[in-house]
Amino acid sequence: MPVDAFLFDKDGTLFDFSATWNSWAADMLAQLSQGDPARAAEMAEAVSFDLAQQAFRADSLVIAGTNGEVAAVLAPFVTQMQEAELERFLAKSAATAALSEAVPLAAFLDGLLARGKVLGVMTNDAEVSAISQLERSGVLDRFAFVAGFDSGHGAKPDADPLLAFCAATGVAPEQTAMVGDSLHDLIAGKAAGMTRIGVLTGMAALGDLAPHADVVLPHIGHIPEWLDR
Template identity: 40%
Template sequence: MKIAPTSIQGILFDKDGTLLDYDATWAPLNKLAALEAAGGDPVVAERLLQAGGYDPATDSHVPNSLLVSASNDVIAGSWAEMLGADPAHLTERITAVFEASSAQTAVAVPGMEAALAALKGRGLALGVATNDSEDSAYASLAPFGVVEHFTYVAGFDSGHGSKPGPGMVAGFCEATGLAPGAVAVVGDSHHDMEMGRSAGAGLLVGVLTGTGGRDDLAPHAHHVLDSIAELEALLDELAGRKRA
């Protein structure tokens, strides 16, 4: 998919797989959450993890699987069905695990801090849209000193709905005063690209720092980059095309 050059004034980032290394950050978190859901039974926890898309042989996750793409309440709903548990209560329990431990397990993608500082320095409005909780988003980004760059941080529990719905983009536009066409959505999954497309975002950028590959993202994104470190150069290229 290709897009005509456009004027981008704001960037809404996915968090995990885009700003943070997904497998390094979430393999330990998902194991903790599964063990919590399983009542401490490691055999049951392993069954939950594998049903969610975790591969124990590689300590990684299947692209676009439940654990990679779904919101906490959807993950809890799937696990609750397997366990015969109450989904709302399980959502609270696994969210509490994520919020308590995400700062300890968070691993930034290379160059994340510098890329965000440069983009903010250009006067762009920056935001985060995650299917994690809002509190966990703040906790996992705080160790890197980048929270101050964001005008807007939204999780599945922030009142805008969850991905792949358009609500988080709409919330970002409301918070910044930008039209959707002036917003770039940057993420590592189909859910991110679908969210941006359904909201009318002007630019959809896939990045390869998550679980998906180039062939997986290319049909859904206008551009696919190795990481957000290449985003500033892409914006310059698009601006040059527009002037030409």
């Protein structure tokens, strides 16, 4: 079947994960720990963030988890906030993170639109963060569908949010490709009956993604060449 639509993950796919989120995490932990080095160290360990390297480890919950899941892990250390307030803090903070596009997004997305492709974003981040970041990158209008874990469709690795994209756009799952950097993305894609494209701009290695993907590419910029093949 031809691929008529692409549903993209956001972090690690449209935006390089490490370049975008490592500095954000360091600032976030500093704020939430209120200047207490011991508390910052405990929080960093809870989310598998290496303070010495100022970088997430590959097993971090933050890579594919929702803000709610991250808040639940951090809540025991953030005594100044209730868990729901902490979740809102994470969403608002993420919405202002400094972004590093995996490739120049406007030109890349315009190229797919010129081929007649339908485009969407489904992220386990909050919808408000996704919309803010896509808007700041000047590409929000390229997408027919943008959803977060809190948009009412569920979260990956469930298939439901992917199928919501198909329902909203009228493109069948078998004519849609799920593009992502994590197993959550690829497992959801398989469950939805979609083509699965893995990319290496997240924290997962080729060996992690390859068994679950139809193809693994260095980054999304290789998709047009893949289509031509």
